[in-house]
Amino acid sequence: MIDDKMRTFIEVVECQSYTQAAAHLHITQPAVTQHIKALEEHYQQKFIDRTHKSFHLTKMGELLYHYAKTQMHNEKLFEKQLHDIRPSLIIGSTLSIADYYIPHMIAKKIILKNYHCEIVVANTQTLIQKLINGEVECAFVEGQFDTTLFDYHLLKKERFIAVASPYHPLAHQTITFEQLFPYPLFIREKGSGTRDILENYLHQTIYSLSSFSQLVEVGSLSMIKTMLMDTQAITFVYAGVVEKEIKNKQLIELHIDHFDIFRPMHFIYLQSHIHKKYYQQLFHMLTQ
CATH class of the missing domain: 3.40.190.10 (Periplasmic binding protein-like II)
Incomplete structure (x- = not known):
């Protein structure tokens, strides 16, 4: 059974407020404070830094939060097992x-x-x-x-490649990465793996996403591929994502010198x- 102090800690972290946590848990704010203090005394660690005006979770606090959330989820799974409920x-x-x-x-x-x-x-x-x-x-x-x-x-492990229309001005030649910048870039939303790969690559150079003439953020890979066929834009994707389009000659891989990324x-x-x-x-x- 999850300790009430752990439940309080989770609520404080997710509300980022002792007052709101107390209201959600239907207990007093001093009780919330005592729960957090008891956890910190038990583990001999500082979990929440209240020296600043803004809410700040310490590194040890982050570890406790992940642990507490996992244990709460495990408890729910265990209760389902006790009642013979088949989990999805x-x-x-x-x-x-x-x-x-x-x-x-x-x-x-x-x-x-x-x-x-x-x-x-x-x-x-x-x-x-x-x-x-x-x-x-x-x-x-x-x-x-x-x-x-x-x-x-x-x-x-999959290759990460640059892709464009077969009629793109840079098609069918070996190019430098810098030659891509005058063209629009179709890119996935923040938090996507493919965007992270491109941004991490650029961080190792003197360039950034803003080096491209235009950025168009699109959440659909199918839409990106279709729009590439009708424009001079480019994108970066895993090779398997465009395997059929390249085979059917609807899209091509752009051959960039010294750009060989596997992820x-x-x-x-x-x-x-x-x-x-x-x-x-x-x-x-x-x-x-």
């Missing part, structure tokens, strides 16, 4: 992986095993938060994640999750 398997996936890498891999096996299943598609950043909150059980992601919080398995795609779940062994078995079953 909630799998997360980033857009690129969901649309182009795992459908054929998992569809038949999920049906064959008769899973009660929900698949949540979102960007990497959103999925990581959903995993921490217990809203998603496990996930296929392509971006960065904290390896001290999550266990992970490599799905595959891993992972299956992840919380290290402290009550069902972590089950997720290990699930990954091996899906990838056999």
Whole structure:
């Protein structure tokens, strides 16, 4: 059973206010203060820094928050097991992986095993938060994640490439990265794995996203691919996302000198999750 002090701590963190937490929990503000103080005395750590006017969670506070959220989620799963309630398997996936890498891999096996299943598609950043909150059980992601919080398995390594119309002025030649800047860039929303890869690459140079003549943020990969065919814009995606379009000569890969990026795609779940062994078995079953 989750200690009331842990529940109070979670509420304080999510409200970023002792007063609001007290109102939500229907207890007094001094009681909230005592709960937080008791936790800090027990663990001999400072979890919330109140020396500033704004709410500030310490590094140890972040660790406790992740731990407390996981334990609360595990308790709910345990209660379902006690009452013989069959839990739904909630799998997360980033857009690129969901649309182009795992459908054929998992569809038949999920049906064959008769899973009660929900698949949540979102960007990497959103999925990581959903995993921490217990809203998603496990996930296929392509971006960065904290390896001290999550266990992970490599799905595959994939090439990250620049793509454009076959009629683009830079098509069918070897170019420098700087030659791309005069052209519009179609890019995914903040928090997406593909955007992170491009931004991390640019951070290692003297350039940034603002170096491109125009940025157009689009949440749909299908829409990006269609718009590329009718414009002189470019985008950066995993090779598997445009495999069919390149084969059908609707799009081409732009050949950039000294641009050779491979990025891993992972299956992840919380290290402290009550069902972590089950997720290990699930990954091996899906990838056999």
